[in-house]
Amino acid sequence: MLETIGDMAEAGVGSFDALTSAQMEDLFLDFVARSVEGRVMADLGGRGITLPDDLAAVESAQSQLNDFVTGATRGQLTGRLSGIEHLSNQQIVTVVDQIYETAFELVAAAGEAAA
Numbered sequence: 415m416l417e418t419i420g421d422m423a424e425a426g427v428g429s430f431d432a433l434t435s436a437q438m439e440d441l442f443l444d445f446v447a448r449s450v451e452g453r454v455m456a457d458l459g460g461r462g463i464t465l466p467d468d469l470a471a472v473e474s475a476q477s478q479l480n481d482f483v484t485g486a487t488r489g490q491l492t493g494r495l496s497g498i499e500h501l502s503n504q505q506i507v508t509v510v511d512q513i514y515e516t517a518f519e520l521v522a523a524a525g526e527a528a529a
Contacts (some may be wrong), residue, residue: 418444439492447487450514451480454521461522479521486513 418441427437455476458465465472490509 417448443487443491446491446510447480447484450487450510450517451483453514454479454483454518457518458521475521475524478524479517482520483513483517486516 421444422441427433433441465475487510490513491506
């Protein structure tokens with residue numbers, strides 16, 4: 415969340431209280447995407463997934479992970495956020511978990527193949 419807020423500050427977005435609904439949606443989507451990406455990266459190390467020793471390959475994998483998670487998050491949630499107050503926490507958690515599982519599997523497979 416702090417990274418998301420930091421990005422908002424760098425972009426010159428004013429007060430949090432003055433955000434438009436579109437800006438709030440972007441904030442939420444960015445937060446979800448960063449959360450999923452961070453969870454994948456933490457679990458890679460926790461599960462002993464081997465990544466390549468080549469820094470450029472790791473950076474490429476992280477960039478692909480970011481692109482995938484951001485795209486999947488926006489694709490799965492963007493159209494549903496106008497009624498987010500009608501989505502249950504469980505519905506949101508289910509979507510986030512699905513994105514996480516797919517992202518983890520993709521990165522783990524790519525890391526193992528490159529190592």
